[in-house]
Amino acid sequence: MRKFLSTTRVVLIAFLAVFALAACKKAEAPAKAEAAPVAVPTSGDANAWQAYATDVVKRNMDGVTNSPFVYFLPQESDADFQAQYDAQLDKVKTDITRGILEGNMLAFVSPASAKMAELVETAFKDVEPNGMKGVKVLFIGKAADSARVEAAVKPAGVTYVFVEAK
Numbered sequence: 001m002r003k004f005l006s007t008t009r010v011v012l013i014a015f016l017a018v019f020a021l022a023a024c025k026k027a028e029a030p031a032k033a034e035a036a037p038v039a040v041p042t043s044g045d046a047n048a049w050q051a052y053a054t055d056v057v058k059r060n061m062d063g064v065t066n067s068p069f070v071y072f073l074p075q076e077s078d079a080d081f082q083a084q085y086d087a088q089l090d091k092v093k094t095d096i097t098r099g100i101l102e103g104n105m106l107a108f109v110s111p112a113s114a115k116m117a118e119l120v121e122t123a124f125k126d127v128e129p130n131g132m133k134g135v136k137v138l139f140i141g142k143a144a145d146s147a148r149v150e151a152a153v154k155p156a157g158v159t160y161v162f163v164e165a166k
Helices: 002-027 046-059 081-098 113-123 143-156
Strands: 069-072 105-109 136-141 159-164
Touching: 046 069, 046 105, 046 136, 069 081, 081 113, 105 113, 113 136, 113 143, 136 143, 143 159
Parallel strands: 069 105, 105 136, 136 159
Antiparallel strands: none
């Protein structure tokens, strides 16, 4: 009788273990297929560029623990381009002056890649060496402008990431 109880317990424990594993498998959500990247806009449409920037930023969030700071400039032919440039430059300078903590990202994107590179150079001109360690700077633009941006931000001690908007 004792052997029967012992065997029954073993079978019962095995059954419960299998049942628990099966229940866990059902509870697991199916793996999501990664969405295709948003295509680089072929026009200066600000909404298309902002959707593209959102996608690229999401794909480069590794190591970022806070919501990113995203700076956008429209194409240079926009009527109020200079006003938007000045406003973004002031915003970037203010954010940097307040202090960007480790684990944050600054993302810069524009169909006017050269002007965005100029904005970054101007904004980072007075940043203390290694004053932004642990911060990621993402530049989405033309390859020809990447070296300028990298040279401007590297002294601050940031991690620089470039994504080409062909």
